[in-house]
Amino acid sequence: MRAQMVSAAGLCLGLAVCGSPVAAPPPPIATEHLEVTHLPAMNAHWAFLFDYAENSEIDARVFVYDADHFRQLGQIDAGYYPGFAISPDKKMSAVATTYWSRGWHGTRADVLELTDNSTLAQTREIVLPSRRMQGPPTAFDISYSPDQRFLFVADLTPAASLTVVDLNKGAPVADIDTDGCVLVIPSGPRRVSSLCESGRLLSINVGEDGHETSRSLSAQFFNVDRDPIFVQGIPTGNQVRFISFLGDVYTVTFGAGEPRFDAPWPLVSAAERGKWRPGANQFAFQPHLARLYVPMHVGREGSHKEPGSEIWVFDTDRHVRVARWVVDRKRYGGVIAVQASQDADPVLYAVTENSSVLMMDPRSGQIRHVEPKVGQTVWYVWTP
């Protein structure tokens, strides 16, 4: 072999000598200058992919992803068991998290970190009391008031409470006991609500100083013993949709008065009930299409966290199922979370148990792109 190579080289040299023009070498590669990439302007097809980093839980992060160009734009670090929220004006991302002075031990510090979504640079830190709820991601671990004056943080020690952070002052200003009710669901200009074991909704009004001015407890709207609702409610405008373990949809509407509860409607037929069940960390609603997306599986009592083998699609105006999309579990894994962009030309995201992210056409279910393994354990998706 070596002899053949030498021979071929000699032939080439011979040809050149015989008069063939020698190709000019290409110009050198231009000098590079190290710089920091500038983010493009945010659009509705950005996705904030929440990686819980389950195998190294002090190292959660949120990947910022562009679903138009199928590329990662950057990262927001998120620490330990974080809560996450995008501000109502979309300009900021908020992370409530916990650090220790020596990595995994030492002095504990709970902090609220605010990141500028135009640069992904952290611009502000507010120290929190060390009682933050450490749980799975939901839309209600932390939440902004609609005018962004306050940010609410769910606490659990295991006594349940909430911390009110005044973003103008840059400091926590109130600690409000929630009587065992959990999470912080924004429900008015100066109101936040929590889910209670009694199947009721506790709503707390706060004043301009962030302190409680009044509270009210709704009538029971679900039954935790018969059919509990997932805490992963879907907030859209002034409504939140909750899915129950057996597959009923509970819609709560917030207004000036007390919350209004629509009559629940079923995702399953009588024959399917108890067999086909919802199961996921996240469900999705697309307001322009009036479509609800729910990962479903054939299950039993206790299977409510099993990944979906199918995504079922519902018309939320007519309360009917309009599609069943079978997921290739062997190829992608079962679906553990779905999210939809909120624009008129939307993208549907489906996160699988393999931490793959599928980008789908929310009208047809066609897969447009697959990110096969994102980070460690992506469990939730936020969209601006």
Place this chain on the structure above:
Amino acid sequence: MKRSRLDGWFEKSTRSLAQRTSRRGFIGALGQALTGAALLPLLPIDRSGLAAAAEPPAAKHDDPLACDYWKYCAIDGFLCSCCGGSSASCPPGTTPSPITWIGTCHNPLDGRDYMVSYNDCCGKTSCGSCFCNRNEGEKPMYRLSRNNDVNWCMANDNPNYHCSVSVILGVAEK
């Protein structure tokens, strides 16, 4: 003997937590979410673990290193058996969570239901081995006494979650 040791441990841990916690809602949450052996007779017994009896008979249920071990019927996390501990003991250098939640698992090997305490072992970062997520009788976090999503290391001096155990507290009376 084992029960007595657990009793003392729970009681001490619960008292210690109570002394560190003076919040108004503590008693309400604690009474449901925990706890000490003295409180055990007051706890409702979740018999939904009976669903395990419907699993295929070929399932073994008796390997503490496997997620289908009968005691793990509602465990959510890394099995301490794979992390240097056992199904009922924390790995060296970690600290048991003083608070937890209590469920019922059916043992198909002897036909009995057992009350089990799902404790987390704390103080080191996540073990990362043998992740297991079973949820028989598990409820969302608004029913904290039946929830396995929250970090039950939350009240430890070092609340880093490492792994989970399932400790038999006794036979569940029918």
